[in-house]
Amino acid sequence: MSLELLDVTVRLGRGESRTTALRELTVGFAPSALTALVGPSGSGKSTLLAVAGALLRPDEGRVLLGGTDLARLSPAEQARVRRERIGYVFQSGNLLSGLTALEQLLAAASVTGRSPRSVRARATELLTEVGLGHRLRHRADQMSGGERQRIAIARALLLEPEVLLVDEPTAAVDRERAADLVELLMSTTHRHGCVTVVATHDPVVVEAADHVVDMALLRAGSDSAR
Numbered sequence: 001m002s003l004e005l006l007d008v009t010v011r012l013g014r015g016e017s018r019t020t021a022l023r024e025l026t027v028g029f030a031p032s033a034l035t036a037l038v039g040p041s042g043s044g045k046s047t048l049l050a051v052a053g054a055l056l057r058p059d060e061g062r063v064l065l066g067g068t069d070l071a072r073l074s075p076a077e078q079a080r081v082r083r084e085r086i087g088y089v090f091q092s093g094n095l096l097s098g099l100t101a102l103e104q105l106l107a108a109a110s111v112t113g114r115s116p117r118s119v120r121a122r123a124t125e126l127l128t129e130v131g132l133g134h135r136l137r138h139r140a141d142q143m144s145g146g147e148r149q150r151i152a153i154a155r156a157l158l159l160e161p162e163v164l165l166v167d168e169p170t171a172a173v174d175r176e177r178a179a180d181l182v183e184l185l186m187s188t189t190h191r192h193g194c195v196t197v198v199a200t201h202d203p204v205v206v207e208a209a210d211h212v213v214d215m216a217l218l219r220a221g222s223d224s225a226r
């Protein structure tokens with residue numbers, strides 16, 4: 001199932017700080033592919049992820065996931081799409097305070113109606129894949145930024161979303177770990193056939209990606225895909 005933004009315009013802020021963050025932007029993201037979203041600071045990468053993830057309703061334009069226009073859904077329908085179809089790995093992490101790494105994943109699964117028991121083995125496997133197998137029972141709020149980011153990746157992958165939106169996944173980790181994370185995101189994308197969009201400045205991600213979309217070129221009216 002592909003994800004398309006058609007003629008999307010987003011204005012943010014009020015009064016003097018009012019900014020057109022995205023202007024008449026059209027871009028498509030293919031399933032079973034990881035797209036690196038690059039571009040200078042302020043070019044709209046985070047805004048694009050928010051619109052693509054039904055976190056922000058565009059002022060104009062359509063956001064098509066399969067046949068569904070996410071921009072036209074009611075707030076309740078958008079919430080359901082967010083819960084059931086989209087995985088987010090954002091810098092803030094949005095982890096729950098007081099819970100261990102493993103509990104973060106089990107709690108996320110229970111929100112979508114899966115029993116903790118049925119997902120425990122898979123959650124353990126994913127945390128091991130992101131290099132936290134030895135820290136399953138450590139509290140996430142006592143871990144580093146990079147470790148918390150890795151928990152957020154494992155949590156998103158556990159729910160096997162159709163769309164995986166990732167903001168700067170390698171910003172807080174060392175080079176070796178960055179390569180491992182990219183490999184995990186790539187293999188998961190290809191295995192599950194999801195649409196993966198990764199906003200990044202990191203050449204490690206750009207090199208590995210199936211496609212690259214440059215916000216600077218999009219704004220100029222075209223996009224670069226390879």
Ligand SMILES: Nc1ncnc2c1ncn2[C@@H]1O[C@H](COP(=O)(O)OP(=O)(O)OP(=O)(O)O)[C@@H](O)[C@H]1O
Nearest residue numbers: 012013017019021040041042043044045046047048
């Ligand atoms: N709440 C807001 N109010 C007004 N303008 C905003 C707001 N949030 C973002 N902007 C502006 O919208 C534009 C796009 O911002 P966005 O955060 O999407 O860029 P980005 O490419 O993700 O940047 P970075 O690489 O620095 O994270 C920028 O010009 C930014 O200043």
